[in-house]
Amino acid sequence: MSQEIYVVIEHLRGQVADISYVMLAAARALTQGIGGEVVGVLLGHNEQKLAGNLAADQVLYFDHPALAEFTSDAYQKALASLIKEKAPRAVLFGSTSIGADVASVLSARLDLPIVTLCRSFSADGKYVSQICGGKIMAEGDLPEPTALVTMIPGEFKPEEGQSDQPPNVTPVAVPALEELRVRLVGYVEPEAGDVDISQESILISVGRGVQTEDNVELAEELAELLGGVVCASRPVVDQGWLPTSRMVGKSGKTVKPKLYLAMGISGAPEHVEAITESGMIIAINTDPDAPIFDIAQYGAEVDLLDLTEVLIELIEEA
Numbered sequence: 001m002s003q004e005i006y007v008v009i010e011h012l013r014g015q016v017a018d019i020s021y022v023m024l025a026a027a028r029a030l031t032q033g034i035g036g037e038v039v040g041v042l043l044g045h046n047e048q049k050l051a052g053n054l055a056a057d058q059v060l061y062f063d064h065p066a067l068a069e070f071t072s073d074a075y076q077k078a079l080a081s082l083i084k085e086k087a088p089r090a091v092l093f094g095s096t097s098i099g100a101d102v103a104s105v106l107s108a109r110l111d112l113p114i115v116t117l118c119r120s121f122s123a124d125g126k127y128v129s130q131i132c133g134g135k136i137m138a139e140g141d142l143p144e145p146t147a148l149v150t151m152i153p154g155e156f157k158p159e160e161g162q163s164d165q166p167p168n169v170t171p172v173a174v175p176a177l178e179e180l181r182v183r184l185v186g187y188v189e190p191e192a193g194d195v196d197i198s199q200e201s202i203l204i205s206v207g208r209g210v211q212t213e214d215n216v217e218l219a220e221e222l223a224e225l226l227g228g229v230v231c232a233s234r235p236v237v238d239q240g241w242l243p244t245s246r247m248v249g250k251s252g253k254t255v256k257p258k259l260y261l262a263m264g265i266s267g268a269p270e271h272v273e274a275i276t277e278s279g280m281i282i283a284i285n286t287d288p289d290a291p292i293f294d295i296a297q298y299g300a301e302v303d304l305l306d307l308t309e310v311l312i313e314l315i316e317e318a
């Protein structure tokens, strides 16, 4: 078993996903604790250029037409052969649709342990996972021999996993990729929606704590006064109170506003991963232990309806 930490580089349509850089930064922190090297694992076709700014000691590159677009089938086959042969200490995947799909199947097929929702590693190499909707941080030894780990953002910024020094890229022999059972037919673009929340600089975001559809109107009023727009956590969209185009999170959009006002949102990992690049997060929640307060710069432990009404009054007066 080697001490190498592999990071499976997630990318889509010519762009490296931010989670890949976050994982490289986490892998670096882990190697500082337990030694070893950070190794990026890139799969694609004519995509070697994507390795250019990865902060890795080296990059292993699988190039094959069957890897031109992500399919779980092809990724699993390629990664299974590499992991079996090299037995790295850990393999990091994004806790994303892509990463969770591949990592879980590899865990079953290779009979390797999997750690999910890992946010960081301690100085002595323990994993720290954010579980139970973000309410509990669980710490443990990285299981042996090779730990498969799905990672969530929050601890590291994407910039920390980028480098001006291109890493050495080593081509890896691709195993037979015939008889794949899945192929990409095409991409289905999400509905354009009324506004693109990923481009807005002020977002008033409502969660289940808003309680009723009528109360969403109060948030709309506040957003209008502040020159922003309303977006929401998944339960609010699932209720049909706002369209899917306004959903923030793993199943919705990643946002980077200057101000993210989170009202009645608990701070589940699937929501938080999409707001970490916000300039400022202000959380309003009646529960002082809500995990959203861990990432908010400012917070108020107060009923959001009371506060919204007061805010509207004050802004109108001003």
Ligand SMILES: Cc1cc2nc3c(=O)[nH]c(=O)nc-3n(C[C@H](O)[C@H](O)[C@H](O)COP(=O)(O)OP(=O)(O)OC[C@H]3O[C@@H](n4cnc5c(N)ncnc54)[C@H](O)[C@@H]3O)c2cc1C
Residues within 6 Å of the ligand: 133, 206, 207, 208, 209, 210, 232, 233, 234, 235, 236, 247, 248, 249, 250, 251, 252, 253, 263, 264, 265, 266, 267, 268, 269, 270, 271, 284, 285, 286, 287, 290, 302, 303, 304, 305
């Ligand atoms: C695969 C997967 C994908 C997912 N994708 C997403 C996604 O894209 N986006 C997303 O948001 N979620 C997503 N989720 C769901 C996620 O796990 C959480 O369930 C969800 O984010 C919780 O939404 P919430 O914070 O609004 O509700 P809750 O967790 O119920 O929190 C409501 C909060 O409101 C507070 N509150 C209640 N009343 C008041 C009041 N009057 N004033 C102030 N505060 C109040 C409560 O204290 C609580 O903290 C996903 C889950 C899975 C499994």
